[in-house]
Amino acid sequence: MNISKIIENIFFPRFCVGCNKEGSFLCEDCFFLIEAMEKTYCLCENPKTGVLKCKKCRLQSLDALYFASPLKGVLAKDIFKKYTKEPFLKDLSYPLSGLVLRHFLSLKKAPETENFRIKHLPFKKKKVAGYDINKEIVKKIKEPLHCAKRSHNIIIFSLLYTSKMEKAAKKMKEKGYQKVIGVSVFRK
Numbered sequence: 001m002n003i004s005k006i007i008e009n010i011f012f013p014r015f016c017v018g019c020n021k022e023g024s025f026l027c028e029d030c031f032f033l034i035e036a037m038e039k040t041y042c043l044c045e046n047p048k049t050g051v052l053k054c055k056k057c058r059l060q061s062l063d064a065l066y067f068a069s070p071l072k073g074v075l076a077k078d079i080f081k082k083y084t085k086e087p088f089l090k091d092l093s094y095p096l097s098g099l100v101l102r103h104f105l106s107l108k109k110a111p112e113t114e115n116f117r118i119k120h121l122p123f124k125k126k127k128v129a130g131y132d133i134n135k136e137i138v139k140k141i142k143e144p145l146h147c148a149k150r151s152h153n154i155i156i157f158s159l160l161y162t163s164k165m166e167k168a169a170k171k172m173k174e175k176g177y178q179k180v181i182g183v184s185v186f187r188k
């Protein structure tokens with residue numbers, strides 16, 4: 001930790017984005033107010049549950065999408081905004097990572113992440129933010145998910161599920177990866 005970081009911590013106390021309680025950017029109570037999905041949904045715009053991919057989306061390159069929470073409600077939207085835009089609260093990467101882990105823990109059939117490498121989609125505004133919003137989360141989830149260092153399967157991580165993930169998945173398949181799954185914190 002550098003000097004400016006230490007000074008920042010002394011003089012700038014943290015307040016919960018949800019309830020304004022002092023201590024952290026998201027308190028425990030507010031963290032558990034955010035819904036962590038207990039099911040998986042297919043890739044379609046009007047997603048179906050019960051299958052990883054329905055008949056409509058079966059031709060897409062992503063083999064599945066696991067997202068932790070819908071980007072709905074004031075709290076989830078506020079966290080998303082403050083992490084991806086000014087004031088760029090980097091440490092929100094902890095609760096956001098926690099949401100992904102909560103999602104995997106609540107799934108009846110979680111993917112075998114130990115058979116996958118994990119890679120993040122690069123964040124364009126990294127210089128403005130001072131960090132990569134996707135990389136910060138990958139750093140925190142790859143160990144608890146026991147992701148492999150090398151594998152012919154790969155997880156593409158992006159904070160928000162977008163069509164960029166499908167494009168990246170297509171490239172990965174062309175490179176020879178067998179299974180390509182998407183993992184996100186939020187889905188619109």
Ligand SMILES: [Zn+2]
Pocket residue numbers: 016017018019020021026027028029030031
């Ligand atoms: Zn709170």
Ligand SMILES: [Zn+2]
Pocket residue numbers: 042043044047048053054055056057058
């Ligand atoms: Zn579908």
